[in-house]
Amino acid sequence: MPRHPGLFALGDHWPLSLSRHSLEPGFRLLPRDHPDRALRLRRLLMAVYSYLLMWGGLAIGTRLGAVAPDLPHLPLLLVLLAVNAVFFVIIRSGYSERFKDPSLTVAQMLAGIAMITLILHYARELRGALLCLYLMLMTFGVFSIHRRRQIAMALVAQSAFTLLLIYEWLHQPAQRQFTLMFGHWGILALTLTWFVSMGSHIQSLQQRFRAQRESLLQAHDRLARIAVRDELTGLYNRRHFLERFDEELSRISREPAPLYLALVDLDHFKPVNDTYGHQAGDAVLQRFANVASHCLRRTDVLARYGGEEFAILFPRSHHEACLAAITRLRERFAEARYAFAPDLRVTLSCGLAAYQPGDTARTLLERADQALYRAKSEGRNRVSG
Numbered sequence: 001m002p003r004h005p006g007l008f009a010l011g012d013h014w015p016l017s018l019s020r021h022s023l024e025p026g027f028r029l030l031p032r033d034h035p036d037r038a039l040r041l042r043r044l045l046m047a048v049y050s051y052l053l054m055w056g057g058l059a060i061g062t063r064l065g066a067v068a069p070d071l072p073h074l075p076l077l078l079v080l081l082a083v084n085a086v087f088f089v090i091i092r093s094g095y096s097e098r099f100k101d102p103s104l105t106v107a108q109m110l111a112g113i114a115m116i117t118l119i120l121h122y123a124r125e126l127r128g129a130l131l132c133l134y135l136m137l138m139t140f141g142v143f144s145i146h147r148r149r150q151i152a153m154a155l156v157a158q159s160a161f162t163l164l165l166i167y168e169w170l171h172q173p174a175q176r177q178f179t180l181m182f183g184h185w186g187i188l189a190l191t192l193t194w195f196v197s198m199g200s201h202i203q204s205l206q207q208r209f210r211a212q213r214e215s216l217l218q219a220h221d222r223l224a225r226i227a228v229r230d231e232l233t234g235l236y237n238r239r240h241f242l243e244r245f246d247e248e249l250s251r252i253s254r255e256p257a258p259l260y261l262a263l264v265d266l267d268h269f270k271p272v273n274d275t276y277g278h279q280a281g282d283a284v285l286q287r288f289a290n291v292a293s294h295c296l297r298r299t300d301v302l303a304r305y306g307g308e309e310f311a312i313l314f315p316r317s318h319h320e321a322c323l324a325a326i327t328r329l330r331e332r333f334a335e336a337r338y339a340f341a342p343d344l345r346v347t348l349s350c351g352l353a354a355y356q357p358g359d360t361a362r363t364l365l366e367r368a369d370q371a372l373y374r375a376k377s378e379g380r381n382r383v384s385g
Contacts, residue, residue: 015233020081022080029041029092030042031092031144031302034094037091037092037094037097037102037103038053039296040091040096040103041077041088041091041092041342043103044064044084044087044088044103044108045092047108047112047140047264047277048080048081049083049086050136051080051084051112051115052080052309054056054119054133055073055076055077055080058071058073058076058122058123059073060089060179061123061125061126063352065125066235067123067125068122068123068124068266070122071122071319073125076115076118076119077084077155079115080115081235083111083115083200086106086241087104087107090104091103091104091236099145100202101145104220105140105141105144105145105146106141106145106149106153107140108140109137109138109151109153109251110156112140112161113134113137113153113156114156114160115135116130116134116137116157117160117161117163117164117365120133120161120164121164121167122166124175128184131161131187131188131191133183134157134161134188134191134192135191135192135195135232135289137155137157138150138157138192138195138199138299139152139155141199142199142202142203143202143203143206145198146203147199147200147203150196150200151196154192154196156195156196157188157191157192158188158192160191161188162185163183165181165184165185168181169181175270188371194354203231218334219251227239227240228240230303230304232282232285232286232304233285233286233288233302233304234288235289235292235293235310236290236301236302236303237303237304238303238305238306238311240303241303241305241311241313242361243340244301244303244313244360245261245301245313246361248313249355249359249360249361250314251357256315256316257315257316258316258354258355258356259310259313259314259315259317259354259355260314260319260322260352260353260355261311261313261314261316261352261353261355261365261368262311262312262326262350262351262353262366262385263305263309263310263311263312263349263350263351263365263368263369263370263372264292264309264310264312264326264329264348264350264353264372265306265308265309265310265348265349265372266284266285266288266309266346266347266348266351267346267347267348267349267376267380267381268346268347268380269281269284269308271309272344274283274339276341276344279340280338280340280341281308283338283340284338284346285304285308287333287336287338288310288333288348289302289304290332291329291332291336292312292329292333293311294332295325295328295329295332296312296325296329297317297325298317299316300312300313300314300317300325301313304314311368312326318347319352323352323383324384326350326352327383329348330347330348330350330381330382330383333346333347333348334347334348334381336344347377347380348381349372349380349381349382349383349384350371350372350375350382350383350384350385351368351369351370351373351374351375351383351385352368352371352383352384353367353368353370353371353385357368371384371385
């Protein structure tokens with residue numbers, strides 16, 4: 001299994017092993033080549049920053065006598081940093097990307113709930129104010145976990161606080177204050193319920209915006225397709241063909257290379273429309289587009305130039321290859337059968353012109369058009385040029 005570059009590379013099994021990538025001079029804390037991973041790490045660092053602020057507040061609270069003096073500040077800080085360092089390594093290495101939640105949101109929230117509950121145990125005097133830490137923690141899951149997991153995290157937080165109150169009731173009888181404890185418990189339950197409800201509403205709005213964005217992207221794709229494609233045949237339209245034509249001419253002016261232009265016209269197409277109807281005519285045009293797409297190279301540019309007329313650019317080709325491709329197209333199209341008229345045979349005429357130094361799109365089109373006129377005047381169903 002390939003290793004992900006990062007601060008540490010996780011092998012196929014635990015334990016972690018130091019990666020040589022971490023020692024390379026170009027190593028960055030936030031990877032530029034993995035923007036999603038970098039975003040997850042930024043969010044993790046935001047959480048670490050919040051924890052450090054909280055720890056600093058506890059240190060100040062201890063000095064002011066609002067927090068129990070036996071709070072193990074240094075062990076708490078070390079545990080805080082160690083836990084988040086593990087999260088950082090797992091995310092930075094790319095190992096977390098094998099999970100459904102690469103941000104490890106639930107795991108981080110569980111660790112945060114445990115940390116906050118421990119703090120509430122020591123900061124009894126500030127407990128009412130510090131209950132909001134649970135809500136701050138819940139904000140990290142609003143946009144990244146589903147409603148059911150939000151509810152589960154709220155229940156875990158409420159349960160952790162409940163267990164804390166039960167522990168203190170049983171082991172610290174001198175500190176029993178039922179009214180205050182129940183008040184804190186009720187406030188937390190109400191605020192978590194409200195928060196989950198609001199989070200669900202935010203997620204529903206997010207889903208609606210995501211659906212609208214997807215709809216706009218699809219509409220944009222349709223408009224972009226309409227801008228360059230002929231709606232009936234699916235081939236490039238005339239405007240886009242001329243743009244591609246100009247691009248090829250510009251390229252040739254920089255890097256001389258052969259270029260051929262073919263103009264194709266379907267023979268006696270008007271009688272097909274008059275006899276069988278416009279839907280039949282549309283079917284003939286679509287059949288030509290299908291046959292031509294299978295007879296040409298991927299690098300050739302095929303477009304509907306107007307009505308029953310089509311244009312083909314042959315970049316970096318030579319005369320014999322172009323003639324062979326057009327002849328193959330002419331023969332296969334003449335063999336096409338149509339459900340609305342099994343005996344109908346439609347042929348094509350083609351004029352081929354080669355690029356010459358100094359040519360513009362207009363002059364090359366004029367020569368191809370003259371060649372097409374000769375093919376028609378010589379009896380149609382042929383290639384001239």
